[in-house]
């Protein structure tokens with residue numbers, strides 16, 4: 001159980017003891033709660049076998065990719081993880097529970113004692129300056145055992161021998177994979193918790209041992225999110241124990257379900273925010289949407305993962321370089337893991353140039369870890385702005401449509417002064433240009449233009465919190481019951497076609513904390529005054545902010561005009577390293593915004609608490625930390 005879960009349970013117990021059903025109110029902690037364990041200070045980069053080979057993977061293909069990463073110079077640019085996905089296993093040996101490798105496709109894993117070992121494989125990768133990643137499942141069985149039944153490389157043997165997932169073997173498997181075999185990265189899938197219902201046709205036809213689903217792919221309400229979190233937390237604990245040097249990455253793969261978009265950051269290095277990407281424009285939009293408005297939930301050590309890249313196939317192949325560049329640019333801006341999944345032994349230069357764009361890699365790998373914020377939002381075009389560690393901006397102008405689009409880029413989108421020149425450098429063509437105030441950019445169908453930006457900051461002596469999401473941890477977003485996110489593009493389901501209900505995604509997260517907008521995607525507004533900068537969040541929330549040497553925190557706060565609950569009052573409080581440093585009186589709907597200022601000099605963790613007196617069965621209160629900023 002994570003520290004946060006423990007605190008929430010403690011809060012819930014207190015709430016039960018109270019006479020009214022008032023909500024448990026968060027309290028300042030004075031310690032950072034987001035996950036920082038593991039080696040993912042910046043988003044992981046490398047190669048993954050899945051989109052390239054599915055279960056038809058083998059040693060020659062993986063080593064070929066590894067060699068190409070080195071030979072093509074991609075490894076030097078940061079693509080170091082070589083991740084073997086589903087398909088590597090033969091069975092679990094029942095005498096001692098040890099996992100046995102399919103040596104037919106991984107010949108070097110064969111040992112004279114029959115134990116099989118990946119040690120030689122990982123040694124070779126390490127010898128090439130690379131790192132090694134492996135795949136497993138958090139349940140009994142893995143995804144290929146449900147979805148790749150035609151595969152020649154499915155686990156073999158009795159039902160028990162075919163239980164290749166971690167369930168019941170967490171420490172044993174993780175010790176084997178990390179201590180004995182020397183892996184550095186583990187992807188942990190979740191089909192074992194979703195697809196093997198005891199009475200299902202799949203289980204009956206294939207003689208599996210069933211497991212009552214803890215993830216219901218079609219229903220968030222029927223998913224046991226707390227149980228799923230607990231299972232992943234147990235894996236995290238075992239990984240930490242097996243890796244005292246902290247050199248490991250924990251990639252969680254439960255496809256945005258079980259409310260992972262809220263708790264993933266407390267548990268692992270990255271978490272999938274959606275279903276599997278397919279090489280279609282529509283699927284790319286879907287996966288992008290699932291992560292792009294979750295900036296406040298990611299940061300150094302913990303990243304939103306909209307899935308491995310599909311550059312090189314379908315709508316993103318060498319005949320669709322505009323789309324391929326867009327896919328890469330968006331993933332770079334979102335601080336997504338950059339995992340190439342293509343047969344690199346035969347990659348054309350045009351694709352190598354995309355994965356190898358050093359400027360965009362630097363955007364993705366910036367140490368501040370600020371995921372881009374959506375500065376302009378529509379179904380047609382979006383403007384993403386990312387603040388780099390040295391304070392300069394990168395902006396991406398994204399045309400979602402199949403028609404040309406005109407986009408006005410304003411200084412205010414960039415939080416730069418409108419009366420001073422702004423210099424743009426195109427990160428694909430490297431061409432430079434200058435504008436003052438605003439400029440119009442024409443985008444080809446599906447095109448994304450991306451620029452590095454230099455200009456005079458609106459806030460000369462500090463930063464708005466919405467510019468530094470990587471320094472923020474949403475310790476509690478105040479969401480009462482996880483709600484489905486309605487903002488994700490709905491594609492024709494690549495698996496079920498129009499037989500499905502129109503891919504109604506079961507991704508919770510609606511109502512979560514947002515940069516420069518309310519939790520329900522409205523403009524920030526208090527008593528009829530709008531704020532371009534600020535944090536929107538629900539009442540009974542706790543935001544943590546890392547203070548990197550600033551002296552003052554300031555904001556203009558109040559209940560947001562869009563709040564569904566207009567009957568209650570909210571109190572804003574600021575804590576510095578656990579000590580109260582500023583507080584407002586209770587503020588109601590319609591009350592004028594209040595300025596709040598706090599001396600935070602020398603303090604490391606600033607906590608922003610918004611508490612209200614609403615009952616659990618009421619609508620939440622929406623609050624705005626307008627112009628929330630750190631200043632010198």
Ligand code: GLA
Nearest residue numbers: 050085086143144189253276
């Ligand atoms: C799931 C995952 C994919 C891949 C396959 C392997 O679908 O989401 O990324 O790992 O399983 O079977």
